[in-house]
Amino acid sequence: MGFINNIREKSPLIHFITNYVTVNDVANATLAIGASPIMTDEINDAPDMQNICNALVINTGTLNKNTVVSMIESGKRANELGHVVVLDPCGAGATPYRNEVIKKLMDEIKFDCIKGNISEIKALANVSSKTKGVDASEADQATRKNLKDVFKFAKDLSKATGAVIAITGVIDVIVDKNTAYITDNGCKEMRAITGTGCMTAGVIAASIVANRDNRLEAVLNSIVAVGLSGELAKEYAKGTGSLHIGLIDELSNMTDEKIEKGAKVEKFEI
């Protein structure tokens, strides 16, 4: 009963093709929330790994031509097996190559959730052949003033892709085709730690596997769980090093009760 509890009970096995910068934190965050991680990006190994896993997370942070092939083939295998697939289009928009890769991933794989900051999600929408591109004049940051525009953009992307769209920032926005949530959890100090977004993607994958009938809320609860862990850790952290470790500590102690008490969430029908 409860999203986190379901993860801890079902203990899903999550396969990651993720960047080498934050991979250790991703593994430890996945364990902290009650799931198990396995990392492999070799083409002869990665697609077959889906046979024993429950989900795939693709993160494009330190992509290379070999791992991109593994991302695509593992994604296809995951889709065939009906597994949960999460995309973290890390660095989308930064280079032409990244955009080309993102386009391929979007063309060939069906995702359950696409999570990134607003510039990554916009870059993704611009290159995807499933969407008609983003007006350059659109918001550069989700704020309470432009929520309607952000919801419209995310809802269109969700309809085009079938995925829950999670846009992280000062306010996090989680949207599918009918409903939007915003959350204020987290603290600004978390921006000075690398990998909080990458870790969140792992928690999202575990949460969707364990809560498949409530995909949107599974994503929401994951983002709240990581944000709240950061808030709790901030109370005693002496700097960004101990904030980083405290965040993992709090994630390992996270419960549905803490989320119920600490979540700062608003819901919108869209």
Place this chain on the structure above:
Amino acid sequence: MGFINNIREKSPLIHFITNYVTVNDVANATLAIGASPIMTDEINDAPDMQNICNALVINTGTLNKNTVVSMIESGKRANELGHVVVLDPCGAGATPYRNEVIKKLMDEIKFDCIKGNISEIKALANVSSKTKGVDASEADQATRKNLKDVFKFAKDLSKATGAVIAITGVIDVIVDKNTAYITDNGCKEMRAITGTGCMTAGVIAASIVANRDNRLEAVLNSIVAVGLSGELAKEYAKGTGSLHIGLIDELSNMTDEKIEKGAKVEKFEI
């Protein structure tokens, strides 16, 4: 005098071809126990690195076709030079490719120690042409009830390979052709940290280099040192993040005296 003290005095240089998930912890654990780590997996570089090192650790966690070639050539070079070689068959049994790689490693390299959980060690025994395979009905976990079976299996594998066999789990089992040790050190919370096994492989390599006349006990003391570090850290850890850091702290403060006091070990002639 004493296994840990010998490591700190001789300060061996250990070459790792290891997975990118836990590599930082492996390096820091190796330093914490008094040895020095160097990582390289490029075929033009890795075999030559053996010329200035004392040992090689091969971990197959995030293997790829390039690093596998480096594993084999570095392993051969290490064998030629009479260096200590440790295998951590991380993920053995998970995919056909992993099994194929493990078979090659077993065929081409002579190991001083092979360390893994029981499913990895069984998968390895099944693919190795040096062994006759494992009966599917054999134990899935070493327990006090099936110790005799586990000892027999590990003893046969030790005889076939010439390596000390270390099977980690709730009870750790360390076996060569005549003697078996079991140890109860460690705590269940350590399973929620990635990399404790990978770190242990580095400590094992350093310990064998520094205690070559007592290879079996060198492995035993390494496993006890890491397990005991986890136990000590657990006393003050607030979650898995601080347990992880505490484990490194305790490893850096580990002494032979602490091991003598805290080791939970039983010895068996087999």
Place this chain on the structure above:
Amino acid sequence: MGFINNIREKSPLIHFITNYVTVNDVANATLAIGASPIMTDEINDAPDMQNICNALVINTGTLNKNTVVSMIESGKRANELGHVVVLDPCGAGATPYRNEVIKKLMDEIKFDCIKGNISEIKALANVSSKTKGVDASEADQATRKNLKDVFKFAKDLSKATGAVIAITGVIDVIVDKNTAYITDNGCKEMRAITGTGCMTAGVIAASIVANRDNRLEAVLNSIVAVGLSGELAKEYAKGTGSLHIGLIDELSNMTDEKIEKGAKVEKFEI
């Protein structure tokens, strides 16, 4: 006003092609000092990443034939764009391949700073076609007794390369063609943590970007900042794990005032 303050105000974006052992610490140290890191080593991606960055850091720790090509092309692009480029010749001298790579990097890229321990810097000087090699009899460690020799060697290398030369050790030596600084900051326990040198390279790059008119002092202040962070963390660290985390904490709280108060620096005209 002040070197660290300038980093925090300008928040440079630093592109790293760095080893996978310490990459997470490098990213977190870069954030802690007030800059932003981005890592990519794919040839189709890395040179283009310079278009949105302010600097490049090349670290040869876990080089491979693919990343070496990316190092060279990214370095050339960075030079074309007038960006700051820092070389950390990690492991120079350890194998023939490393020396060959270092030679290529030195031949094709102009560096603002080259930072390493004395054996790395000597190996680099020996292979570079810009220098005439190092006498084998020269100092193996910078000490107060051989400062004059070390200054001469570093000054010649600085003149030949145009780079600030930073030689780290018990005493750190920072030299350009006219001036030398030595600093005593840091503590011996830092040697038991991997990555302090790699982190320093990121801080150096950020500091030069933010303080381009005072390149030599920008490097000096970076080395003092990391050393002082280690000293401050040592006061409460319980072992090498918490020293590691404390170092990041202190770096995230570092100010020019703390440096002014804590720096142990001497200046020499050479």
